[in-house]
Amino acid sequence: KNQVEQSPQSLIILEGKNCTLQCNxxxxxxxxxxxxxxxxxxxxxxxxxxTFSENTKSNGRYTATLDADTKQSSLHITASQLSDxxxxxxxxxxxxxxxEKLTFGTGTRLTIIP
Amino acid sequence: DAEITxxxxxxxxxxxxxxxxxxxxxxxxxxxxxxxxxxxxxxxxIHYSYGVHDTNKGEVSDGYSVSRSNTEDLPLxxxxxxxxxTSVYFCASSRTGNEQFFGPGTRLTVL
Numbered sequence: 001k002n003q004v005e006q007s008p009q010s011l012i013i014l015e016g017k018n019c020t021l022q023c024n025x026x027x028x029x030x031x032x033x034x035x036x037x038x039x040x041x042x043x044x045x046x047x048x049x050x051t052f053s054e055n056t057k058s059n060g061r062y063t064a065t066l067d068a069d070t071k072q073s074s075l076h077i078t079a080s081q082l083s084d085x086x087x088x089x090x091x092x093x094x095x096x097x098x099x100e101k102l103t104f105g106t107g108t109r110l111t112i113i114p
Numbered sequence: 115d116a117e118i119t120x121x122x123x124x125x126x127x128x129x130x131x132x133x134x135x136x137x138x139x140x141x142x143x144x145x146x147x148x149x150x151x152x153x154x155x156x157x158x159x160i161h162y163s164y165g166v167h168d169t170n171k172g173e174v175s176d177g178y179s180v181s182r183s184n185t186e187d188l189p190l191x192x193x194x195x196x197x198x199x200t201s202v203y204f205c206a207s208s209r210t211g212n213e214q215f216f217g218p219g220t221r222l223t224v225l
Contacts, residue, residue, distance in 0.1 A: 004156065034213065041218075041219070042218055042219070043204050043206075043216030043217050043218050043219055044157075044204075044216050045216070046213050046215075049213060089156070089157075101159075102157075102159070102214070103156070104156030104157040104158075105156050106154060106155060106156050107156070
């Protein structure tokens with residue numbers, strides 16, 4: 001069964017600090033991995049997408065890494081801002097082009113305090 | 115601007131009633147999806163469609179149905195609402211092989 005596990009479940013950090021969120025997956029056949037940001041009361045919004053051959057991808061202050069051998073990904077947030085308070089969801093896609101199935105993690109709830 | 119909308123945003127209904135949640139996208143995407151989000155679970159796929167008149171069951175489809183009569187809309191119907199269907203429902207759309215764009219969600223409470 002395809003599974004995506006995220007840690008920690010929740011995290012509280014001071015504004016301006018860095019943090020790293022973790023994602024482990026057992027999904028086959030792997031197609032790509034996405035990180036989504038979900039603000040309270042809103043739908044998820046994509047931050048990054050990584051394919052098998054990509055190790056690192058950045059989107060502003062967000063940097064995602066992927067280790068396809070160990071089936072682990074991380075999302076690093078630099079110089080956190082209050083607007084970073086949200087849930088961050090790791091999503092892994094499996095299957096062939098045009099027939100992908102997504103498996104969602106339960107998310108990490110990040111709270112930035114001033 | 116192209117977008118994906120859901121209505122209503124909040125709905126309270128009684129057990130046994132039929133409920134329909136609307137989803138409308140203006141991107142002309144072929145693919146549309148319905149998910150539910152509950153505490154302790156990741157988003158779970160209810161139904162999906164790859165084009166007009168195409169519908170498929172997801173992992174938690176019991177008690178739900180969809181129909182796709184045009185590209186823009188994929189309404190989700192709860193035939194006889196149950197308390198276990200209290201949840202937040204998200205609609206999403208995508209082009210084949212590309213990322214899914216999510217709507218703002220509908221919070222449904224079944225009393």
